[in-house]
Amino acid sequence: MSRIGKAPINVPAGVEVSLSNDNIVTVKGKLGELTEKINDDITVSINEGVIEFARPSDNKDHRSLHGLSRALVFNMIVGVTEGYSTEQELVGVGYRATAKGQLLELALGYSHPIVFELPKEIKVTTTSDKGKAPVIKLESIDKQLIGTVAAKIRSLRKPEPYKGKGIRFKGEELRRKAGKTAK
Numbered sequence: 001m002s003r004i005g006k007a008p009i010n011v012p013a014g015v016e017v018s019l020s021n022d023n024i025v026t027v028k029g030k031l032g033e034l035t036e037k038i039n040d041d042i043t044v045s046i047n048e049g050v051i052e053f054a055r056p057s058d059n060k061d062h063r064s065l066h067g068l069s070r071a072l073v074f075n076m077i078v079g080v081t082e083g084y085s086t087e088q089e090l091v092g093v094g095y096r097a098t099a100k101g102q103l104l105e106l107a108l109g110y111s112h113p114i115v116f117e118l119p120k121e122i123k124v125t126t127t128s129d130k131g132k133a134p135v136i137k138l139e140s141i142d143k144q145l146i147g148t149v150a151a152k153i154r155s156l157r158k159p160e161p162y163k164g165k166g167i168r169f170k171g172e173e174l175r176r177k178a179g180k181t182a183k
Contacts, residue, residue: 005066009051009074012081017051017073019044025073029080032141036076042069072144079141086150089133092157092165097126097134104136108157108167116156122149135170 011017016028023038038044042065043054053070055062078084090097096107104116104124118124121140128134136153140146150169159166161177168174 003067005053005055005063005068005070007070009070009077011046011049011051011077015077015081017046017077019046025076027073027076027080029077029141031080031083034076034080034142036072038069038072039065042066044069044073075143079143083139083141084143084146085137085139086146087170088136088138088150088153088167089170090136090167091133091159095134095157095165096128097136099124099126099136104153106153106156109165114156116153118149119145121145136167 014030018026018028020026023040023042023044024035025038025044026033026035041056041062043056045052045054051073053066053073055066090106090108092109094107094109098105102118102120102122102124104118104126106114106116108114118138121142122145123139125137125139126134127137138146138150154167154169157166159168159172159174161175162179164174164176
């Protein structure tokens with residue numbers, strides 16, 4: 001991660017980055033505002049639209065924190081300028097998804113529907129076209145949050161390797177297994 005940490009970040013126009021005394025980086029852009037606490041061992045400097053990170057030693061922990069800190073701030077900048085989105089498909093007969101505000105109602109083949117409450121920072125839309133698998137689209141400015149929520153939704157019904165039924169990310173390739181053979 002040290003090579004990632006050494007790369008400076010150029011702040012694009014329209015993005016405001018500020019650093020507090022407690023090593024808290026705040027990024028404001030057209031889509032919103034994000035804050036992140038950077039480890040006290042990592043030194044953050046903001047000069048003329050360029051953010052640089054420095055570590056005190058070549059200790060393994062400092063090297064990993066160096067790259068992590070830079071990646072977190074870079075993801076915050078991309079989030080407030082472009083945003084992040086992820087799409088998931090529900091593959092299976094009778095699998096449905098409907099969004100009502102911040103509630104996502106899923107029918108996944110269980111005896112009851114699953115109601116999943118989403119954080120207020122995430123916007124959800126669902127589409128169901130005839131002949132195609134229903135699609136859940138999540139949008140947010142926080143990459144870490146959207147990844148966690150998408151993984152939690154996927155864990156409700158992971159894709160199984162025999163028939164391929166379950167919740168999968170759009171474009172995800174599954175390793176399929178052969179079923180039993182008749183004697």
